[in-house]
Amino acid sequence: MAILTVASFKGGPGKTTICQIIAARCVADGLVVSVIDADPTKAMSNWCHDTYEGKPFSCTAETSERSIADLAIGLDEKSDLVLIDTAGFGNLAAAVAMTVADHILVPLTAGAADLNQAEETIKQARGLAAAARRKIDVRAIMNRLSLKTNLTKHAERELLEAGIPTLKSTISHRTSYGEISYSGTIPKKGAAEKEIAELIRELREISWLPKATGQESQ
Template identity: 30%
Template sequence: MGQIITVGSSKGGVGKTTLVNALAEFLRRRGASVFCIDADPNKNLSGWLSATGRTEVRVVQADDLVQVANEVSAVNDFLLIDVPGANSTALVNAIDISSLVLIPTKADAKDVVEAFRTYQHVVNAITKARRFSPKAFIPAAAVLSQIDRRASVDQVARRQLEGLAIPTLKADLGQKASINHASFAQKPAPYSAMADDIEAIGAEALALLETFRG
């Protein structure tokens, strides 16, 4: 059974789809078989990935998400799930079946609050799972996204996340004009534009999966 990584937040515009797209390419370049589920009604991920054809993607409704995820993860190394930027059934369903949850957040007070709300869904999912398996655990971490490294606000956001007891990756995704241009053009962002960032994020994500495997 493959690993299921959900990239989600109860807030839109924090870089979920960009991160899924980048992680898919990161894993594919390492020889892994990768499948993506686009559970967001905006269908931005499916639009991006369909433009290249390198990673298979399927648009899935919330009610069908668990069944499709189980089928797809059985025949792929990794399944990446992009969910709506809202407190939704799709978000909850995806978290419930995840091997890892990544929560993108910008360095903004409102986004950090939504990251906390999303993390609480992970805590709830663990609580439910432990009714049947006392050692059940779903690793999760916030990922600072669209960071302007010329400013210091990202350190403020990190302290806020730490104060809320939300695990946070050391790596972050910087703000780059080429990524924003690709988003407006409905094309995949060039991997070279964020290679260093996503290599670091991907390495931390894989380490979390390995630490909590089984």
């Protein structure tokens, strides 16, 4: 029903964490979720198979640009949501993952390099959509923010001035997000849980995610 690719040409903005959050929260809400791990590091698929402790979802490691599109389309036929986690650099597999997507989410931190690479990623996504003659919606999301700092305010101004469409939701720099990689669970209380809930709510409001079909698991 929906293919969402998380992409950035720069390593370190939190693509895998964003995928972990969205996948775990959506499957807990009763959706059928399938993930394609197109990053050679296999961080997402290793986490899913070895560490994750929530309601199960499928996760396939696939880095071949020749296979990603067919795999995504096949999974889309039997899933409510297909998530694709891409490598932290521009490669053909990432380009295919963006071309096959319905929506592309570009995480970035409040640094000059991230801002520049986010802009380049969005430009390429728009070019790929034009070449494929189809509409692919692209948004940025601010991640690992230190709230109320001058750097964060500057990054927000830069995004606005560059005309980069950005989600209102943000993910701040919190220990609980760093713990996801080895705890096997996403935050279920406190400020982090509120940020996750707001992100999921906004993605549903803009029709990037299907509505929940069940209650979140405890």
